[in-house]
Amino acid sequence: MQSKRTKIKEALINQENVGKEIIVKGWVRTIRGSKFVNFIALNDGSTIDNIQLVVDVANEKAFELCSKISTGACISCTGILVQSQGKGQSFEIQASEIEIYGTADPEIYPLQKKGHTLEFLREIAHLRPRTNTFGAVLRIRHHMAFAIHKFFNDKGFFYLHAPIITGSDAEGAGEMFKVTTLDFNNVPRNEDKTVNFKEDFFGKATNLTVSGQLESELGAMALSQVYTFGPTFRAENSNTTRHLAEFWMIEPEIAFFDIDDNMDLAEEMLKYLISYAIENCKEDLEFLNKMYDNELLARLDFVVNNSFQRLTYTEGVEILKNAGQKFEYPVDWGTDLQSEHERYLVEKHFKKPVILINYPKQIKAFYMKQNEDGKTVRAMDVLFPGIGEIIGGSQREEDYDKLANRMKEMHIPLEEMYWYLDTRKFGTAPHSGFGLGFERLILFVTGMGNIRDVIPFPRTPMNAEF
Ligand code: 4AD
Numbered sequence: 001m002q003s004k005r006t007k008i009k010e011a012l013i014n015q016e017n018v019g020k021e022i023i024v025k026g027w028v029r030t031i032r033g034s035k036f037v038n039f040i041a042l043n044d045g046s047t048i049d050n051i052q053l054v055v056d057v058a059n060e061k062a063f064e065l066c067s068k069i070s071t072g073a074c075i076s077c078t079g080i081l082v083q084s085q086g087k088g089q090s091f092e093i094q095a096s097e098i099e100i101y102g103t104a105d106p107e108i109y110p111l112q113k114k115g116h117t118l119e120f121l122r123e124i125a126h127l128r129p130r131t132n133t134f135g136a137v138l139r140i141r142h143h144m145a146f147a148i149h150k151f152f153n154d155k156g157f158f159y160l161h162a163p164i165i166t167g168s169d170a171e172g173a174g175e176m177f178k179v180t181t182l183d184f185n186n187v188p189r190n191e192d193k194t195v196n197f198k199e200d201f202f203g204k205a206t207n208l209t210v211s212g213q214l215e216s217e218l219g220a221m222a223l224s225q226v227y228t229f230g231p232t233f234r235a236e237n238s239n240t241t242r243h244l245a246e247f248w249m250i251e252p253e254i255a256f257f258d259i260d261d262n263m264d265l266a267e268e269m270l271k272y273l274i275s276y277a278i279e280n281c282k283e284d285l286e287f288l289n290k291m292y293d294n295e296l297l298a299r300l301d302f303v304v305n306n307s308f309q310r311l312t313y314t315e316g317v318e319i320l321k322n323a324g325q326k327f328e329y330p331v332d333w334g335t336d337l338q339s340e341h342e343r344y345l346v347e348k349h350f351k352k353p354v355i356l357i358n359y360p361k362q363i364k365a366f367y368m369k370q371n372e373d374g375k376t377v378r379a380m381d382v383l384f385p386g387i388g389e390i391i392g393g394s395q396r397e398e399d400y401d402k403l404a405n406r407m408k409e410m411h412i413p414l415e416e417m418y419w420y421l422d423t424r425k426f427g428t429a430p431h432s433g434f435g436l437g438f439e440r441l442i443l444f445v446t447g448m449g450n451i452r453d454v455i456p457f458p459r460t461p462m463n464a465e466f
């Protein structure tokens with residue numbers, strides 16, 4: 001007798017097991033049947049597909065045992081794997097022994113019925129991984145994380161771990177969460193009543209990072225090509241379908257890359273990741289395509305097979321001004337593009353992903369390489385259908401004086417940023433990089449409509465359950 005558990009995914013594809021006794025373990029999706037035979041659909045998360053258990057309940061003991069099993073219960077089942085006679089599945093198990101690990105009282109188990117709304121499931125985020133939808137999303141999320149490491153590893157990049165707690169708040173990418181061990185009821189103060197952070201854990205004010213870029217640049221100035229992949233935090237009070245307070249970001253940084261190299265890498269990477277999903281997440285994508293978004297698979301194929309449209313911010317603004325369309329936010333040269341503008345360019349005008357470059361310097365970060373015109377910087381945003389901005393990046397200003405001047409103009413304290421400026425002081429080099437929002441990628445790949453549904457435990461304003 002085989003004592004090891006067989007994953008349902010294997011049981012469903014491995015012909016070799018037919019006729020043999022196997023053990024499967026998992027959570028009951030449905031149970032139905034008669035006085036003589038029960039059919040249990042069992043899922044263990046290894047695949048979206050359930051395996052059917054056929055249980056003979058003609059004898060009283062078996063009948064009693066099965067009467068305790070309901071949707072959500074966890075069981076182990078031993079039995080012979082056989083070719084299925086019923087429709088809709090290839091294999092089933094003729095159960096000989098069932099053990100109940102845990103029942104799930106149908107009166108109170110929240111996932112008793114099918115077809116719950118995503119809003120409802122968000123309120124029970126601790127249980128929603130047990131639904132088909134979240135199983136699919138979480139498996140795809142895993143495969144995308146793996147593919148990101150594979151993509152960079154195959155290209156000779158090194159994974160750099162940027163700190164999560166940072167003593168610098170100069171990136172300016174967003175409002176930061178403070179990190180402190182000070183006693184809020186007895187805050188140490190300086191004579192001028194400001195908080196005395198010298199008494200805090202690190203002896204200075206610290207925050208959760210908004211981006212690993214500045215550290216990524218330090219790595220690139222030694223290892224040539226690095227990337228970070230970690231959680232980042234922004235304390236903006238933005239309650240949208242595309243913003244999280246805690247999200248994951250991938251930030252490659254490459255020495256000797258200019259903005260064109262940077263665009264090429266971003267496009268290649270996105271296409272690689274989407275192709276990887278198409279090849280490795282077939283069943284899950286087909287499920288999502290069927291249940292939520294009939295155009296998902298076609299859209300993924302389209303992005304892989306078409307080149308991204310590249311143009312300047314100035315050209316983009318011209319198109320928007322001549323669009324003959326009324327936007328909620330008016331658009332003019334110098335204003336930041338809103339999601340409605342980005343989506344117009346992508347979805348209505350070009351009908352494909354767009355890379356916009358050379359933005360006005362006043363709406364972009366201090367570190368971006370300044371163009372000759374004195375007005376624009378070598379920024380690059382990749383815009384995707386249904387998402388808007390999926391990547392933000394730039395060529396970096398490598399010239400010490402230009403960088404220092406821009407920092408002074410933007411009132412960024414040079415002394416505190418000495419470590420960053422040192423890269424430009426010692427052996428500076430042209431370099432570029434970008435940040436891919438991991439959840440925005442997952443939104444695109446899954447076709448889900450709300451970013452809260454593509455991360456296991458979303459953190460948004462007024463929401464940090466468990
Ligand atoms: O455009 P952002 O702010 O760029 C940076 O942070 C740079 N330091 C990146 C770099 O050049 N290394 O953010 C990068 C990406 C955005 O394009 C978006 O996909 C995602 O991060 N992002 C968010 N995703 C979810 N929730 C939020 N609040 C996000 N803010 C940014």
Ligand code: MG
Pocket residue numbers: 389391392
């Ligand atoms: Mg951005």
